[in-house]
Amino acid sequence: MHFFCKCGFRFSDAGDSIPYKARILADQDVKELVEILEYGEQPHNDDLELFAPACDLIEKSIFQCPECGRLYVEDNDYSFLQFVPCEDAQPSEEVNKHLLISVHGNRWRGFLYGDWKNPKPEYSEHKGYIEPMVNMQFDNLCFDNYTDFEDRYYELFDELVKKDVIEYSALRVNGVKKHTWSRD
Numbered sequence: 001m002h003f004f005c006k007c008g009f010r011f012s013d014a015g016d017s018i019p020y021k022a023r024i025l026a027d028q029d030v031k032e033l034v035e036i037l038e039y040g041e042q043p044h045n046d047d048l049e050l051f052a053p054a055c056d057l058i059e060k061s062i063f064q065c066p067e068c069g070r071l072y073v074e075d076n077d078y079s080f081l082q083f084v085p086c087e088d089a090q091p092s093e094e095v096n097k098h099l100l101i102s103v104h105g106n107r108w109r110g111f112l113y114g115d116w117k118n119p120k121p122e123y124s125e126h127k128g129y130i131e132p133m134v135n136m137q138f139d140n141l142c143f144d145n146y147t148d149f150e151d152r153y154y155e156l157f158d159e160l161v162k163k164d165v166i167e168y169s170a171l172r173v174n175g176v177k178k179h180t181w182s183r184d
């Protein structure tokens with residue numbers, strides 16, 4: 001699923017750990033979730049599924065545009081209600097545009113991916129891309145020179161491991177894994 005913000009930003013709902021998406025747990029449903037977790041904690045013989053009923057409680061999503069800060073809250077009929085950020089009742093873009101990141105904030109552990117394809121595929125603007133899935137901002141991670149690409153990947157890898165903010169890292173060159181690392 002994807003949709004466009006009023007400002008043009010493209011929201012994509014594909015994949016995990018999307019930094020601009022969160023799930024809504026209604027306060028009215030907290031008790032039910034706690035009961036499911038407590039039940040799972042007790043020794044039991046029932047072949048009861050706990051995962052699905054827990055997921056059903058957090059099915060509604062909320063998205064925030066990282067460009068303009070607009071919020072899109074899922075309605076009960078799978079449409080989205082749009083909210084424009086305001087300060088003193090006036091629309092304002094000077095707001096936190098990362099409201100929906102993990103409760104662990106900058107310490108949330110994500111992933112680092114580097115991908116190099118030569119020759120450059122038609123759908124791609126550059127040969128190499130580095131994607132740090134962490135709650136930190138990095139610029140200029142598109143490459144057309146392999147040495148620059150690889151140097152930057154290992155530089156970022158060292159930095160993110162040192163900061164203890166990644167679980168996994170992988171460098172792919174023409175579809176072959178050249179480097180992988182996992183925290184455990």
Ligand SMILES: [Zn+2]
Pocket residue numbers: 005006007008009065066067068069070
């Ligand atoms: Zn926007």
